[in-house]
Amino acid sequence: MKPYLALIGDSFQAAANSRILWIALIMITLFLAALAPMGLDIVSGDAESGYAIDGLQLRYAGSDFGPTIQLPAESATELRVLALAWFMDHVIDFIVGFFGILLAIIVSAGVIPETYRSGSVDLLLSKPLNRPALFLAKFIGGCAFVLMNICYLITGLFLVVGLRWGLWEGRILIAIPVFLFYFMILFSVAALIGLLSRRTVLSIFVTILFWGSCILVASSKQTMERLLPLADVLEDPRMISPEGEGEVPQAEAFWQSVYTFGILPLYTVLPKPLELDETVQYFLDRKGKIKSRSVWSPVISSGIFLLVVLGIGCWVSWRAEY
Amino acid sequence: MGSTLAIEVTRLSKTYSSSFGLRRKLALQDVSLSVAKGQIVSLLGPNGAGKTTLVKILLGLLRPSHGTAQIAGQPAGSVRSRRRIGYLPENLFTATHHTASSALVFWGRLHGIAPAESRPRREALLDAVGLATAARVPVKQFSKGMRQRLGLAGALLHQPDLLILDEPTDGLDPAGRKMVRDLICEAKREGKTIFLNSHLLQEVEQISDQVAILDQGSLKYCGAIAGLQQKDALRIELELRGAETEAQAALDLYGEVDWQRLDEQRYRVRLNLADQSAVDQCIDGLRAGGISILSLKQLFSLEGAFLKLVAPDDEGKDSA
Structure with a gap:
């Protein structure tokens, strides 16, 4: 086990010594510093609104920041939770879920290609190391480094929200494992491409393309699920004019088959980064509006995808000749 | 065990x-x-x-x-x-x-x-x-x-x-x-x-x-x-006396030759030869050019032996 811990530590150290790490840490610090003056005031309700609590007002450095946000809350506690959900949805999801993950991929994508370059891999494989374990150790090393950054950012947000908004919600910290998992899925793709091509830029490019494809498939699925029931209505003979008879059912059949044989299988197989934020929301949702089944299903299918990609990576590293 | x-x-x-x-x-x-x-x-x-x-x-x-x-x-x-x-x-x-x-x-x-x-x-x-x-x-x-x-x-x-x-x-x-x-x-x-x-x-x-x-x-x-020495890879050191141009003309046939001038008329040369018959031919050529052979020594060269071992196939490949 010791050699593999050395490999994990070395990957971490390699990433920690890169200039990008310091840029990332400075960016996170600046973001937290920019967020720190933002306060949250709960505005009292009135008889007309029907709520005891009317809404919340964001303040930045003592001044009002935007209009009062109306939320259907009946108590200050409920409003705080809704505010937190809003914060998670708009700040954490967007900042961490997009820019943070993108930056993490760029920083860590070089770990695998650097390991498998000529002069490095032959030396490593001359040591008493198991090939798949070498691949996994390097993967874990990259994740450990990103975990450190996510911890810094989320803990920072937790402190800002606690100190400035009075919302000491430990459940914010659930974002740490969720976003680490999110990163692991995309990093597994980067690692596999890096292993096959030994090119950092290519692995970053393919990973971003893959990420975009996952979002596109998930969005297409959501859009089609909204539109296809409308087509059912249009298919009703009473809704079709005599001139256009027959055209709409054909179009509906086409989109139905695109959905059934294209979008749905792809959606089932691919990881679901868009839906993973629901997991965070689930843990914040005290009323249980989000069903646990809908939360765990993307986690499980994304987890299976992660295991399959890592399995392919282990197999490739085991079979490859260097 | x-x-x-x-x-x-x-x-x-x-x-x-x-x-x-x-x-x-x-x-x-x-x-x-x-x-x-x-x-x-x-x-x-x-x-x-x-x-x-x-x-x-x-x-x-x-x-x-x-x-x-x-x-x-x-x-x-x-x-x-x-x-x-x-x-x-x-x-x-x-x-x-x-x-x-x-x-x-x-x-x-x-x-x-x-x-x-x-x-x-x-x-x-x-x-x-x-x-x-x-x-x-x-x-x-x-x-x-x-x-x-x-x-x-x-x-x-x-x-x-x-x-x-x-x-x-x-x-x-x-x-x-x-x-x-x-x-x-x-x-x-x-x-x-x-x-x-x-x-x-x-x-x-x-x-x-x-x-x-x-x-x-x-x-x-x-x-x-x-x-490898027994595999007929011969490197010869000769000490010669005579006209330089004549000696060079006689040794031109044998590829790369290391020359060392000892004085006006004396030279020490080292060259690789394929086998004993090549040595004989080389000496005949020098003598025909009026060059005196003061000494002859056989040296071993790994390079010579190596080139001899790998050359025949290369030549064959080149001519193919």
Whole structure:
């Protein structure tokens, strides 16, 4: 086990010594510093609104920041939770879920290609190391480094929200494992491409393309699920004019088959980064509006995808000749 | 009972295939050789002879197409065999975040040696390879020669039984080369086996007990250097007296000739000749040109023997 811990530590150290790490840490610090003056005031309700609590007002450095946000809350506690959900949805999801993950991929994508370059891999494989374990150790090393950054950012947000908004919600910290998992899925793709091509830029490019494809498939699925029931209505003979008879059912059949044989299988197989934020929301949702089944299903299918990609990576590293 | 052989290769072949198996290239063909423990054996061959392929099979980086390779009785490439190997690649890449010292700590940990445990040996090795003062210097600031020295220290760190060194003196200055030769000889005195891949025949000649010569994937010779002398590779040293132009005209037929003027009329020349009949012809040519032969000495040259062993196939290939 010791050699593999050395490999994990070395990957971490390699990433920690890169200039990008310091840029990332400075960016996170600046973001937290920019967020720190933002306060949250709960505005009292009135008889007309029907709520005891009317809404919340964001303040930045003592001044009002935007209009009062109306939320259907009946108590200050409920409003705080809704505010937190809003914060998670708009700040954490967007900042961490997009820019943070993108930056993490760029920083860590070089770990695998650097390991498998000529002069490095032959030396490593001359040591008493198991090939798949070498691949996994390097993967874990990259994740450990990103975990450190996510911890810094989320803990920072937790402190800002606690100190400035009075919302000491430990459940914010659930974002740490969720976003680490999110990163692991995309990093597994980067690692596999890096292993096959030994090119950092290519692995970053393919990973971003893959990420975009996952979002596109998930969005297409959501859009089609909204539109296809409308087509059912249009298919009703009473809704079709005599001139256009027959055209709409054909179009509906086409989109139905695109959905059934294209979008749905792809959606089932691919990881679901868009839906993973629901997991965070689930843990914040005290009323249980989000069903646990809908939360765990993307986690499980994304987890299976992660295991399959890592399995392919282990197999490739085991079979490859260097 | 442990094997008495450090390396045993039996009828080893390796064929490289392109992605779809459309093109095939035979890199090694039916190679068999054995290396006894405690020997320094050098692997020689022209570019593309299959030397790197053989080394990579011994390390388990490549799988043989046919045949077997064993390290101290263990299948080559197995974890147990790799525990016994210290390897220096030709183009060692060390991650840029390391210093000389931290790189050795890391390599030691890959062999399960804790940093504290490896410390005395690390310091001794850095001193031995002349990097004691550069122990804290980042390797990204190292020259190629310094990286080679560090790689050699890394290969020796875990006290391996077998050292596989790929061009260990590449990029080193003369003092550095001597230092590496001394380290290799010291490792031999400690009972280690050294398997050396080098293009520097003069160095190979100085330190090797045996040579293995590969050409176009086939083993042309494996044995003691002295054995090559019996293979009719002749290098002749002549001391001549007479007109320089006449002597040059007579020797022009024999390719590259080393000339050394001793005085106005005397010269010492060294040249490679194919066999005894070529020596006779050369002397006849000189005598016909009115050149006196003051002395004639037969020298041994590994280079000559090597070129003789690998040349016929090259010539055949060129003429094909």
